[in-house]
Amino acid sequence: MTDRPGQDEAYNFAYLDEQTKRMIRRAILKGIAIPGCQIPFGGREMPLPYGWGTGGIQVTASILGPDDCLKVIDQGADDTTNAVSIRRFFERTAGIRSTLITEEADVIQTRHRIPETPLKAGQTLVYQVPIPEPLRFIEPSETATRRMHALEDYGVMHLKLYEDIARYGHVSTAYAYPVMVNQRYVMDPSPIPKFDNPKLHMSPALQLFGAGREKRLYALPPYTRVESLDFEDFPFEVQKWDEQCALCGATDSFLDEVITDDEGSRLFVCSDTDYCQKRQKRLTQSSSEVRKEELAS
Amino acid sequence: MYVAVKGGEKAIDAAHELLAKKRRGDRSLEALDTRQIEQQLKLSVDRVMAEGSLYDPPLAALAIKQAQGDLVEAVFLIRAYRSTLPRLATGVPVDITGMRLERRISATFKDLPGGQLLGPTYDYTHRLLDFRLMADGDVTEDAQDKPSATDETAPETQRPYSPAEGTPSVASLLRQQDLMETLAGESNSPAPDLSRDPLEYPTDRRTRLQALARGDEGFLLALGYSTQRGYGRNHPFAGEIRQGLVSLCIVPEELGFEIDIGDLELTECCMVNQFSVQADGKARLSSGYGLVFGNNERKAMAMALVDRSLRIGEFDESADSPAQQEEFVLSHCDNVEASGFVSHLKLPHYVDFQSELELLRRLRKENQE
Amino acid sequence: MNAIISAPGQQQGQPPGASGDTLPLLEVHQLSHLHAPGKGCENVSFELYPGEVMGVVGESGSGKTTLLHTLAGNLPPQSGYIHYRDRQGDVLNLQSLSEGEQMRLLRTDWGFIHQNPRDGLRLRASAGANIGERLMAQGERHFGRLREAGRKWLDAVEIPLSRIDDQPRTFSGGMQQRLQIARNLVSEPRLLFMDEPTGGLDVSVQARLLDLLRRLVVSLDLSVIIVTHDLAVARLLADRLMVMKEGQVVESGLTDQILDDPQHPYTQLLVSSVLTP
Secondary structure, eight states: OOOOTTOOTTSBTTBSOHHHHHHHHHHHHHHHHSTTOOEEOOOOOOSSOTTSSHHHHHHHHHHOOTTOEEEEEETTBSSSHHHHHHHHHHHHHHOOEEOSOGGGOSEEEEESOOOSSOOOTTOEEEEEOSOOOTTTTTOOOHHHHHHHHHTTOOHHHHHHHHHHHHHHSSOOOOBSOOEEETTTEEEOOOSOBGGGHHHHTTOSSEEEEEETTTTEEEEEOTTOOEEEOOBTTBOOOOOOOSSOOTTTOOSSSOEEEEEOSTTOOEEEEESOHHHHHHHHHHHHHHHHHHHHHHHHO | OOTTTTTHHHHHHHHHHHHHHHHHOOTTSOOOOHHHHHHHTHHHHHHHHHHHTOOOHHHHHHHHHHTTTOHHHHHHHHHHHHTTOOOOOOBOOOOSTTOEEEEEEOSSOSSOTTOOBOOSOSTTSOOOOOGGGTSSSOHHHHHTTSOOTTOTTSOGGGSSSOOSSOOOOHHHHHHHTTOBOOOOOOOSSOOOOTTTSOOOSSOOHHHHHHHHHTSOHHHHHHHHHHHHTTTTOOOOEEEEEEEEEEEEEEOOTTTOSOEEEEEEEEEEEEEEEEEEEOTTSOEEEEEEEEEEESSOHHHHHHHHHHHHHTTHHHHTOOOOSGGGOHHHHHHHOOHHHHHHHHHGGGSOOHHHHHHHHHHHHHHHHHHHO | OTTBOOOTTSOOOOOOOTTSOOSOSEEEEEEEEEEETTEEEEEEEEEEOTTOEEEEEOOTTSSHHHHHHHHTTSSOOSEEEEEEEOTTSOEEEGGGSOHHHHHHHHHHTEEEEOSSHHHHSOTTSOHHHHHHHHHHHTTOOOHHHHHHHHHHHHHHTTOOGGGTTSOGGGSOHHHHHHHHHHHHHTTOOSEEEEESTTTTSOHHHHHHHHHHHHHHHHHTTOEEEEEOSOHHHHHHHOSEEEEEETTEEEEEEEHHHHHHSOOSHHHHHHHHTSOOO
């Protein structure tokens, strides 16, 4: 192995052996060739628990090169415990550079969010997926759901939407909102909020989805059509907040609610920490510029 | 403000430090030696090897020590380690009839060729706490006065293993009389390998047995039990249970002949189940099969019960009960998968929950309007 | 496409159709599906014309339900063939259709009414969703139009419109059966398979359902194959009858003819065992 400053010599580059990585890359290529189709792959046990991102980690491990720069987020933030743990895993086993800044990353592994900063061509977003099967809660049998995908037998997906609207006047799915990919496969975009669904559509970046426990992966090649399921008279819409971010004042980002005291006071802050910090920096810069101008005049 | 998600890095380090301290416990006591675990907590070691699907007693003992005795966590450690190992060779099927037996019983025949061999079992012990084990004195020292196990004059039951002269299985005895189902001939396709390839439904029996062999003992025990209580009854008899050592052989390509690379301790259970009419119009007994690493009869029996109930397709039975539903059983029997996914609920779900709250508030607001 | 046997222009035999149409909708030749010797259906041949109602009668175990499931594509035929003339007049060979084409046919042009409505309904989806499902599977993406169709068909099968958002598990047996019929008719099928549709219902409920079925069959010009062990139901609904015994058709003909002047000893026994008022 090449000398990589931080890499633990006891393991192969990025933990998995080369044969396993090749097997996963073959499955990824198949996934890219059939956008939205779930590809079974011989997932391995990883030293992190199933459900904590083993699918994403295996995909990342398979595509990572020694010169790549990695960003890991969970709930949009770089410093949540699980994001820290996964970033450290790759720092230790691959000795690669990591970053908190969306624009700098070649590979971004994510759980539950798509960054607010638009992705560029050449970047890869790797999603951690708990349940890859969008039909699972309608049809528990894998044999049956694979048949339904093969026959494009998707009427039941709209049946669920119909029931929601009849009962609540709205579709009651707020995250893991199912999408139709390239007018062929119904796909689970992982539990991202439906706020992020429009970012899936025609993204210049490659998007890969890994489900470790279920041993499935799927892909959205760059510039793929991705439509959220809806009715003509009840079109898909994303969440909106009356509030703005208490730290950076953003009105266009996904906001997390923070409870600040025992009386239930609360405020809202950006879930994407990198986006929020960039905006805060810009705010302080511009205000100091204003002050300079004031002094000059 | 915002403390909950900040400082994750520091918190993890501190948590790991605390964990190491907790694991070591009171430092005035001697640290556990993994060799002690291997010898004195052998049944834990056996379970970790079986469900970790890696036969390596010293490593299993290490995993148990590192996991503070949490066996599911130890299984997980073994599985993760297993992922880093290359595949060097594929073993030749082991010869179960040639097993050097430590224990062999049949509940279907009082006496049979090879005899009944009780072996080291808790079955007939009275479950009374033995406070002598708690005191400094070790009860095994008392036993030293008795004839040692290797003594020629020792009663037969105290000898460690029977000679490897070969003991016919109960199933083969029944098959000789044409009373037991004949199994479909071995498939020519290479055996599936669940540790390399994903499980694909519908499966075949070879794949199912592999999944069950590494499946969670508690889960399979409960499912096997449920078939006895009427959720998919199949009239089981413990035809034969054997436990002992078999030789593991491989055929290295460069040699072209079999070489013995060591011993495996295995427990095998053959359940004899209700008879049914086979294709030739004759009724024959059916069977279920269990095989696990180490000494673990409970697991082997549960596995055999579940194996038989998953064979409904072969007997024109309907899948009315949980233990008969292949996807239900196989998708949920792996405790590394199960405990991982249950524990992931501890990870933050701020974004999903926020989305739910937003929707709930909107619905409320619209209701008021 | 090899599933099409002949296009509309080609002329075949000219047997008289019940509603004046000259070409059969369904042509079944030497169809067999046996679970065991004598169990199932064996070498069944017949033709069904547009607008015609064919009854299949026989005691339980005679193979009539197996025949129905084989015709409807739920069981694979072991020999023989089924030809179906679609809306365009193309004759399709059922076995050469792909799984997907068969499924689409079964959910648009055809319908299947199960004896037990639980087998044919989604008990935990609302009545409206049950009716709308076929339309959604066909690509209907307008909620308002789905509601409209739901109301129209609830009305047609005499279920109060106020029940549109209720789940059928809260419905009575007769109402569940009517909902199952609505759920099938919403795609305007041309051919319906019915398996003892009035079985398990009280006599008064049965009468109402039969009356409804008869009206719908006539007004929608449906072709029907109905399996029943109840000769009274057969007399009320069917134009023609096939009598089955041990997997074989022993007698067939016009309903009145068979019931009033049975020729085969088995049919005679069957008819005489019914108490006449």
